[in-house]
Amino acid sequence: MGKALNVEEGGATEFATPSKIAENIQKGAASAAPFYLPVGSEVEVFQAAFARRLPILLKGPTGCGKTRFVSHMAATLNLPLHTVSCHDDLTGSDLVGRYLIKGSETVWTDGPLTRAVRDGGICYLDEVVEARKDTTVVLHPLADDRRILTIEKTGEEIVAHKDFLLVVSYNPGYQHVLKDLKTSTRQRFISLEFDYPEAKTEIEVVIKESGIDKATAERLVALGQKMRETTEATLETPPGTRLLVHAGMLIKDGLSPALAIETAIISTLTDDQEVKEALMDMVAAYF
Numbered sequence: 001m002g003k004a005l006n007v008e009e010g011g012a013t014e015f016a017t018p019s020k021i022a023e024n025i026q027k028g029a030a031s032a033a034p035f036y037l038p039v040g041s042e043v044e045v046f047q048a049a050f051a052r053r054l055p056i057l058l059k060g061p062t063g064c065g066k067t068r069f070v071s072h073m074a075a076t077l078n079l080p081l082h083t084v085s086c087h088d089d090l091t092g093s094d095l096v097g098r099y100l101i102k103g104s105e106t107v108w109t110d111g112p113l114t115r116a117v118r119d120g121g122i123c124y125l126d127e128v129v130e131a132r133k134d135t136t137v138v139l140h141p142l143a144d145d146r147r148i149l150t151i152e153k154t155g156e157e158i159v160a161h162k163d164f165l166l167v168v169s170y171n172p173g174y175q176h177v178l179k180d181l182k183t184s185t186r187q188r189f190i191s192l193e194f195d196y197p198e199a200k201t202e203i204e205v206v207i208k209e210s211g212i213d214k215a216t217a218e219r220l221v222a223l224g225q226k227m228r229e230t231t232e233a234t235l236e237t238p239p240g241t242r243l244l245v246h247a248g249m250l251i252k253d254g255l256s257p258a259l260a261i262e263t264a265i266i267s268t269l270t271d272d273q274e275v276k277e278a279l280m281d282m283v284a285a286y287f
């Protein structure tokens with residue numbers, strides 16, 4: 001792991017400015033980063049938020065590029081990425097760490113959040129609203145200007161490394177209404193909204209990710225957008241870009257478009273036979 005790109009050696013300011021970060025990105029790290037095609041100002045906002053170490057909340061439907069965006073930004077900023085997929089059994093200890101028995105000893109072992117806080121890097125809490133409430137208690141002093149992590153079990157109080165950045169994501173609408181972030185938590189974050197990209201962008205993503213030709217990508221994206229428009233009432237979640245990419249991959253590898261779309265998109269989205277048939281009819285209009 002190289003040195004974080006934003007660090008200015010011996011500089012007067014502790015944090016690099018957004019323009020400095022952008023300049024460093026231009027210098028090269030970007031070429032090795034996972035492919036991410038910006039859909040709006042998210043790269044710019046992320047850089048500016050990182051320059052001020054403001055925590056970031058990403059929200060948007062499934063398969064629209066949130067995780068890819070974080071991997072891309074971590075790589076371009078040359079920051080280690082510690083990802084935690086949150087679920088309803090996830091506790092503060094899963095994030096912070098716990099005592100483990102090793103041989104005849106009990107040894108403290110840092111969790112992913114603590115590792116990022118100590119060593120710097122992005123701690124990305126995916127689907128953060130799924131985590132149990134006690135986890136947000138840990139996040140509060142870390143997500144405001146104190147930037148402190150308190151480990152109750154050891155009595156340790158760690159001031160976050162200067163390259164530590166907290167990023168969380170969630171999928172509004174998908175979770176139960178009760179599972180929302182508390183306002184006091186939310187108001188600590190810069191919020192970036194993700195959505196299905198415009199056709200032009202989505203076509204480019206599908207071509208790049210699946211390797212199919214432009215004409216097929218255009219048809220797939222048009223179909224995907226049509227499904228999003230028309231299935232609001234019948235489908236719980238419309239198809240994200242991920243599903244279009246999967247269908248593209250199968251077509252690229254020789255499956256017929258109808259079979260590729262049926263297996264990658266339609267059967268994935270619904271168990272209802274009638275809905276499935278209606279969607280297959282829609283496919284026939286495009287392929």
Ligand SMILES: Nc1ncnc2c1ncn2[C@@H]1O[C@H](COP(=O)(O)OP(=O)(O)OP(=O)(O)O)[C@@H](O)[C@H]1O
Pocket residue numbers: 035036037038039060061062063064065066067068069171197205209241242245
């Ligand atoms: N803007 C984009 N640039 C590049 N790839 C993209 C973009 N948007 C979507 N993708 C593609 O879609 C796939 C799914 O994106 P990703 O895993 O980031 O979704 P997500 O928003 O994190 O979804 P979830 O909420 O289910 O975790 C990626 O693997 C990538 O192929």
Ligand SMILES: [Mg+2]
Pocket residue numbers: 066067068126
């Ligand atoms: Mg994700």
